[in-house]
Structure formats: structure tokens, C-alpha cells
Amino acid sequence: MSFEKNIRTVVPYTPGEQPQRRVIKLNTNESPYAPSPKVAEVLHSFDADSLRRYPQPDCHVLTEALAAYHHVEEDQVFVGVGSDDVLSMCFLTFFAGEKPILFPDITYSFYEVWAAVYRIPFIKVPLTDQFELRPEDYRRENGGIVFANPNAPTGKAMSLTGVEQIIKENPDSVVIVDEAYVDFGGESALPLISRYDNLLVTRTMSKARALAGMRIGYALGSKKLIRYLNDVKFSVNSYTMNAPSLAVGVASLEDERYFRETTAKTIATREWTKEQLKKLGFFFPDSQTNFIFASRPGTSAERLFEQLKQRDIYVRYFRQPVLDQYLRITIGTQQEMETLIRELETLLKKNF
Amino acid sequence: MSFEKNIRTVVPYTPGEQPQRRVIKLNTNESPYAPSPKVAEVLHSFDADSLRRYPQPDCHVLTEALAAYHHVEEDQVFVGVGSDDVLSMCFLTFFAGEKPILFPDITYSFYEVWAAVYRIPFIKVPLTDQFELRPEDYRRENGGIVFANPNAPTGKAMSLTGVEQIIKENPDSVVIVDEAYVDFGGESALPLISRYDNLLVTRTMSKARALAGMRIGYALGSKKLIRYLNDVKFSVNSYTMNAPSLAVGVASLEDERYFRETTAKTIATREWTKEQLKKLGFFFPDSQTNFIFASRPGTSAERLFEQLKQRDIYVRYFRQPVLDQYLRITIGTQQEMETLIRELETLLKKNF
Incomplete structure (x- = not known):
């Protein structure tokens, strides 16, 4: 055919x-x-009749709670169906240029898959023999940068100094720091988002918050980046988060x-x-x-x-x-x- | 910047x-x-502890129920986060060629948005003054076809003969029939999926099943099309449907x-x-x-x-x-x- x-x-x-x-x-x-017992409470008392309505397209109830939790403005928060959905949307939004994006050769293997599905050219930058990411290796022409910190599947964390070096040396690139595992250790790049417009940090509730089955992820960054991300999100699916997932996400943050x-x-x-x-x-x-x-x-x-x-x-x-x-x-x-x-x-x- | x-x-x-x-x-x-009272039952007795696990990536429990409901094979069913997610994934998967895709000038306005975000060339084919879709207008070179039947926002349905004419005259194109509103009238193209490999029918639980807040949509088509669609879905997000949405979808079908x-x-x-x-x-x-x-x-x-x-x-x-x-x-x-x-x-x- x-x-x-x-x-x-x-x-x-x-x-x-x-x-x-x-x-x-x-x-x-x-x-x-x-997950927190508050999650069960929220599900078991959920107003099922309200499901006939579309959920909040802007996911306000959850972005508000996340903003308060992380001490940022609400328009610095983006939520999605797990951090995979968030990262996928980021690849689509921020890596639309001609130049290759950069990520480590050993890292979350989905990066390469997203690059392939969205036809994004990429270069895999080798880690050292000790699985270390060297910031200076990212000092080269690129259309964007993404890495996990701590990294997967190695579990190794990079210092915040190293992370900041990459962000600072690449002002013409959006730099995505995937912090899926940061709750278990490592230093978060969150304190840097107020200083670098080109930084986006992604998080998930699937690991430390025990909500893999609920699919809740989010990104934090400059208002400008979040606005671009929302424009693409609203060009793909107006309502990605169902009503129970919004309520469950809030409940988890409360405990x-x-x-x-x-x-x-x-x-x-x-x-x-x-x-x-x-x-x-x-x-x-x-x-x-x-x-x-x-x-x-x-x-x-x-x-x-x-x-x-x-x-x-x-x-x-x-x-x-x-x-x-x-x-x-x-x-x-x-x-x-x-x-x-x-x-x-x-x-x-x-x-x- | x-x-x-x-x-x-x-x-x-x-x-x-x-x-x-x-x-x-x-x-x-x-x-x-x-929604059906069975939906409330399912939510209110949901095993919240199980949320620490990822949901079924293949959404088996729901695809199985949908296959039984529609009398098709399970590998002829694809589910997503509302029919918007399903359609978005279809645009990404099936409309990756160079030729323009075709859809009516007056129809669900998201078609044009998906074409734009995925950089798909398109031609809007005018309806008649009576808001009628003329199948012969789709007898032209194209990279794919999508239309809603019944159409939105007109509410008008096209006969199954007309739908079949489009599918038959375009064997080199995937033809997507968006049946978001078919539960309220009109003739479904479902009986045709066993005869035309190039036909995909999309449905939603947001309207007649009163589950807009739960985000459940699906597509039915040839095994070949569903396989391609799943390959792209698993290149975007392995787990799109959270565990409660799978259970709620099944509950709705049971009533x-x-x-x-x-x-x-x-x-x-x-x-x-x-x-x-x-x-x-x-x-x-x-x-x-x-x-x-x-x-x-x-x-x-x-x-x-x-x-x-x-x-x-x-x-x-x-x-x-x-x-x-x-x-x-x-x-x-x-x-x-x-x-x-x-x-x-x-x-x-x-x-x-």
C-alpha cells in the first residue's frame, strides 16, 4: 500500500x-x-459527576500548588502526563532549529527516541570512563542541550557548579535539566531559574511521590519558556491532565x-x-x-x-x-x- | 535572546x-x-496504593474492553488522552509525507492547529453553501484526509456511501473519520474498517459517555495502522493513560x-x-x-x-x-x- x-x-x-x-x-x-494517604482520600471522595465537564485546561489548581511549593510564580510552572510528556513537549517546542542538540551518550534513552520522532538532529556527547559529564564538552555549537541530573541509568549526580557552567556558556540554547531523581539526592538547578532565561528544569511525581500510575510531571523555568511550552501544548491537546490527576497531585504536595x-x-x-x-x-x-x-x-x-x-x-x-x-x-x-x-x-x- | x-x-x-x-x-x-454510576464506584474503590506502579503501557484492560464492545480484534484498537490526543498522534504518524493533506474548510478547528504544529502542508476543501461535504472534492492528489462525521461545528452528517467513496477513491492515503459525535446520530464508518486498510475511525468518551474530565479517546482501524500509531505513541510517552482512566473507561463500557x-x-x-x-x-x-x-x-x-x-x-x-x-x-x-x-x-x- x-x-x-x-x-x-x-x-x-x-x-x-x-x-x-x-x-x-x-x-x-x-x-x-x-503514595500519601491523602491521595486515597482524594480519589475515594472524588465527585464523579463532575467528570462530565472538561478539566481545567490550564491545570490551575495544580500549577498554583506547585508554584507555592517551589516558591516560584504560577506562570513559571508547566504540568504534563508524567515527565515523559513534559520532556516530549519540550523537545517539540525548544529543539526546532537546524543545529544538532547535545545530550550524553549514556543517559535516559528516551532522549534519542524523541529526537528521532521529531526529526531533531543530535550529537551524543561521551561521558568519561567514570560516567562523568564534563561541562566543557558542551562548549560547542548546538541547537539545545538536555541532560539528567542525577543521571540515569548511572545514578551519578553532577555539581550545581557544573550545571551552571553549561547554562552560562550556552546562552543561545535552551538547556533542559531533567531532575526526575533529584528528590533522592544531588543538587537541584531550581535556584538558577530566576537568573537564567534559557534554563528549564523538569520533575516527576512518579518516583519519590509514588504516583507513577497517575502520570504527573512538571517543568519549572522562565515565564518566557513556559509560555512557549504552553503554546505548543495547546496546539497538541488542550486537556492533557484529567481531573483526578490534578486533585491527586495537589494532595501529594500537601503531605x-x-x-x-x-x-x-x-x-x-x-x-x-x-x-x-x-x-x-x-x-x-x-x-x-x-x-x-x-x-x-x-x-x-x-x-x-x-x-x-x-x-x-x-x-x-x-x-x-x-x-x-x-x-x-x-x-x-x-x-x-x-x-x-x-x-x-x-x-x-x-x-x- | x-x-x-x-x-x-x-x-x-x-x-x-x-x-x-x-x-x-x-x-x-x-x-x-x-457519567454512569459505575464510574463513581470504580473511583471510590480504587486501590490508591497501586498508583506507585506504572500503569499498563499497552492499556490492555481498556483496549480489550473496547475490542469486545466494538467486535474487533484488540490490536485494532488504540487509546489516548481524549480523542484530541488520539488525533494529534494520528497527524504525527500518518501525515508525514510531502503532499498536502485535505480537510473541510469548516470543521473542527484543531485540524489546522495540528497541521501547523507538525509542519504538515494542508488544503482546506470548501463545503457547499449548505455545509455539505462533497466526496468528489477529495478526488485529488493528497498526503492524507481527515474529516469529522457528523461534522463540527455544523452538526451535519454525511451518508456512509459518501464516506466510503472517499476512502475507496483514496487508497494511497490514510483517511481519518473523526466520529466524536456519532453516538448522537449519523452512520458510523466502523463496518468499513475490515475492508479498507487505509481507514481509521476516532471516537471519544467525552461527549455521550460524560467523561470529558477523564480524558479518554480511541481509534479503531486496520492492524497495520494501529501498529504504526503505537510505534509513534511509544516514541512520545510510554504511559499516556493513567491507571484510574483505564478503569473508568472499562466501567463506562459495562453500563x-x-x-x-x-x-x-x-x-x-x-x-x-x-x-x-x-x-x-x-x-x-x-x-x-x-x-x-x-x-x-x-x-x-x-x-x-x-x-x-x-x-x-x-x-x-x-x-x-x-x-x-x-x-x-x-x-x-x-x-x-x-x-x-x-x-x-x-x-x-x-x-x-
């Missing part, structure tokens, strides 16, 4: 497996804790204590897990996220991945050069991580 | 007003009835009796309203939707729009040539329409 010549053919992003059985699921960086407590638990378990993995001979960049990107010299990561899966422990394995030496292990509950460590001990004794 | 040269500048779609006060709201084609009853009520009220408007001297295309596109010779539609607004009755007015002679009036409850007619009577006696 010749209508296929008009079709945009792409190689999509592959999300992690979502097994239907009950397993120890450490493969998609979800929270092991439930700061719960957010801090569960995040602290994940961080404590992460630090414990680091010690145990070291003892078992694993190496890994020092993670500031809710996952650890671990490798063990002389041990096949792929085989370990398969063996763990047989024991109903799912971690993430990437079948590509360099990454295929590693497992990306999400931090679960303390008990789940103890089980993981026990199973690893047994496996490493017996099979490797 | 020179980073602006890389920014995609667009003129976005303008959705209808969403007044916060209690008014008679006949301006955005929402349902005057609540066929409620759906039929409320739709029948809207249709009955529409027919009553047509009679009343005729008596008041209005002309309008014979609507098969949940709105009436009405004009009254010698009466300023704009002034009527403003006067009704002052009386807390919101209808939709489009400030553009031809359309500015009309008001698009959504069908509310019988009581709301009786109030509207009464106010119109008073206004027309006094001020015009």
Missing part, C-alpha cells in the same frame, strides 16, 4: 517489564511505598511529612544496599537516586539478570554496549533488598 | 470558556448528565443501558429544541450531534451570545467569517433548554 510512504516510521522506546504476577519488582524505579519520611527510608535502604553490594564484589557509580547501577567484574550481568528473574526478582538489564556489563537495581523496601542480597550471595557462590 | 530561533512558534487552539460560577453551560458540548438512556434523552431534547428554535426564526443544518449550529437572519449572533452570557447562559461563538453568523448551542437537560428558549424569546422581543 502506498499510503505507507506518508507514515512516520520510528523505533520506539522500550519501557521495563510490568509482570502481572507478584514479584520483587526492582526494574522500573518505582517507589516501594504507597510533605509523608514525602520526606518515605524518601528518607529509600535513601537509608540505598546506602545499606551499597555497602552490601560492595561486600559482594560489585562496583557502581555512587548513586544519588532510587537505583544502583552495579557491575561485578568477571560476572555476566545478563546471566545474573536471568537468574534473579527465575527467582522472581526483576531488575533492569540493557542489552547494549557498555551498559550490558551492569544491572540497574531499583531500591525497594529494606526487606526486599535484604532478600535480593541473600539471593545474590547464594547465586554468586553457586553459579559464578 | 537568540535561543528563540530554535523555538517552535505556533498559534494554539482556543478551547471554550470554563466559567467557575454556576451557569447554564452550553458552550463545550459536554453531557448534561453525570450500556445507562449510556443508551442518557443519549436518548439528549437526542429527544435536541429534537424539541430544533422545533423551538425554528419557531423563533432560527435556521440551522439538521444536527445529528449534541449541539445545534443556529443562525437567525437579521440578528447579530455576537450580540445574542453576549446577552445570553449576561443571563448566565454560555453558548459558543466563533469570531471568524461565515461562522460568526451562528451560535453553537450544546444540548443541555430539557429544563436547561427550556430556560434557554424562554430567555431567547424575551431577548428577541426586547432587544433585536
